[in-house]
Amino acid sequence: MKNIMVLGGTGFVGAHVCEKLVRQGFNVTVPTRRRRNAQRIQHLPSVTVLELDVHNAAALTQAAVGHDAVVNLVAILHGTPAAFDKVHVTLPQALARACAANGIERVVHISALGADDQRPGTAPSEYLRSKGRGEAIWLHPAQSAPALDVTVLRPSVIFGAEDKFLNLFAKLQAVFPVMPLACAGAKFQPVWVEDVADAVVRCLVRPVAGHAAQALPCIIEACGPDVFTLKQLVQLAARLAGVNEGRGRPVLALPAALGRLQAWMMELAPGEPLMSRDNLDSMRVDNVSGGQLPGLGTLGIRPGALEPMAAQYLRSGQSNQGLLGLRNRAR
C-alpha cells in the first residue's frame, strides 16, 4: 500500500493524519474544495493537493484512480438536515462507489461518538443521526456492493493546538467577565488529535488486533483516558491559558430553555455559529465510551491525558510541533 487519498485532509484532524502518513512514506492525495484551505499541509513532502468539488461523483471517482486506500474525514458541525445529509451520507455513498470503481478495498471512515449505524434515527441530533446513516453506508452495504475492508472510528471531542473547543473557551473567557454555559453537566472524554491521527494510520498499515487481515467492518471508539463535564472543561481551558491570572471566569450554568435561546441567537449571528440548537441536542447524551466497543488500546495506542498537552498550546495559542509547526517556527 503506497498511495492514500485523504478526504478532509485540510482540516484539524486531517492535517495531522497527512503529516503522519508522510512520515511513514506514503504518497497522499488531498482533494479540497478550495486550494487555499490546504495551506497547513501543502508544504508537506509527498502531499498532492487537488482542487475539486468532492460532491461531484465523477470527479471523485477520477481523483481516486491509482489509490490503495481512502480516509474520509469530511464533516460539518452545523447545517440544515439537507446539508448534513449531503456531507455525511451522500458523499460517503459516492466515495464507496468511487472505491468500487477503482478496486480500492481499504477505507477508514471518521464518524463521531454517539452515532449509531444500527439505529441512526435514535441519536439525539441531526449531526449524529446523519453520522449514523453515513456509517451504515460502509458497515451495511447492499449485498451486490463489492466487499470493502472498512474501519469506522468514533472519536469523542478532539483536542489539540488548532482545536475550536478548548481554544474557544479560553478566548471567550479572555473577553467576557462571566461564561453563561448551556449543558454545563454534559460529559465528554476528550481525545488528543495526535492519538486520533495515529489511530487512522494504524488502521491503514496493519489489521486490527483480533481481526483477520481482510477484517470485517468494525468500529473503534477513540476516547481519552479521562471524563470531564463541559463546565470542568471550560474552567480548565481558562486555567491552562492563564485567563484572569489562571482563575478563569465564573461559569453560569444556563437552564435548558435559556441555553436554547442562546444557541438560537448564535445561529442567527453572521458566519459559522459558535453553538447551535443541534449541538445542544447532541449533548443530551454523554459523549463518553459505552465500554462495549473496542477502544484505542485495540490499536496499541495509550491515549494521552488532556491537561499536560493542552497546557502546552493554550498559553502560546499555536502549535510549533512537528512538520505542521514548521510554518509557525519559521515566523
Ligand SMILES: NC(=O)c1ccc[n+]([C@@H]2O[C@H](COP(=O)([O-])OP(=O)(O)OC[C@H]3O[C@@H](n4cnc5c(N)ncnc54)[C@H](OP(=O)(O)O)[C@@H]3O)[C@@H](O)[C@H]2O)c1
Ligand atoms: N474535531 C472534533 O472534536 C471531532 C469530534 C468527533 C468527531 N470528529 C470527526 O472527525 C472528522 C474530522 O474533524 P475535523 O475537526 O478535522 O473537521 P474540520 O477541521 O472541520 O475539517 C473538515 C473537512 O471537511 C471538509 N468540508 C467541510 N465542509 C464541507 C462541505 N460542505 N463539503 C465538502 N467538504 C467539506 C473540509 O475540506 P475543504 O475545506 O478542504 O474542502 C475540511 O477539510 C470529522 O468526521 C468529524 O465529524 C471531530
